[in-house]
Amino acid sequence: MLDSTPIILNHHNIHGPPKGVRRKTLTANISRAMQKSGIPLTSHFGRRIQRIRPYSLRKYFRSKLQGSVDSEILEAWMGHTNGLAQIYNGIKDLDPDTIEKMRERYGRVEDDLLAERVDTTRVAKLETKHKEQDEQLTALREELKAKTEDLNELRDELTRQKAFEEYVRERLKDQADKVRTVRSPSVHPRE
Numbered sequence: 001m002l003d004s005t006p007i008i009l010n011h012h013n014i015h016g017p018p019k020g021v022r023r024k025t026l027t028a029n030i031s032r033a034m035q036k037s038g039i040p041l042t043s044h045f046g047r048r049i050q051r052i053r054p055y056s057l058r059k060y061f062r063s064k065l066q067g068s069v070d071s072e073i074l075e076a077w078m079g080h081t082n083g084l085a086q087i088y089n090g091i092k093d094l095d096p097d098t099i100e101k102m103r104e105r106y107g108r109v110e111d112d113l114l115a116e117r118v119d120t121t122r123v124a125k126l127e128t129k130h131k132e133q134d135e136q137l138t139a140l141r142e143e144l145k146a147k148t149e150d151l152n153e154l155r156d157e158l159t160r161q162k163a164f165e166e167y168v169r170e171r172l173k174d175q176a177d178k179v180r181t182v183r184s185p186s187v188h189p190r191e
Contacts, residue, residue: 030054031054044130064112065109068112076102
């Protein structure tokens with residue numbers, strides 16, 4: 001295997017030297033395989049939508065193997081050139097012992113890469129429950145809005161009643177003053 005040897009061959013190219021698959025074609029093929037697998041490609045978290053893309057597989061690969069494999073080997077497996085190149089002083093072709101060690105380490109961690117089987121029934125139940133909870137939350141928000149409006153109306157009515165009571169008190173006070181004035185003997189000199 002040389003540096004120019006493609007990792008994934010383009011099987012449609014039957015004439016000439018072997019060519020690799022273009023990134024765009026590979027991404028499209030992986031996307032189709034993900035769709036056929038039955039894995040939901042979008043997840044809803046409230047208003048947020050998370051999309052699962054082919055790049056997500058790289059992130060999954062790295063996060064599953066981080067800590068289980070030397071970082072230099074993991075970087076090499078991910079196609080990053082700065083990992084093993086620094087150790088081997090820029091030598092591009094790895095020696096057979098290193099390749100064999102990499103194969104052996106991959107064999108030890110291969111099971112870590114297996115995705116857990118998705119229980120679609122459980123996922124469907126959780127999605128239904130989530131939808132029901134969203135509907136309940138919407139109903140509670142509407143109820144809270146209606147009660148807030150009722151409370152504001154009651155507050156306005158109370159304010160009007162207090163103003164009316166104050167008006168009545170003032171009128172009663174005026175009337176009481178007039179009654180006292182009428183009842184109290186006038187101080188007029190007698191003729």
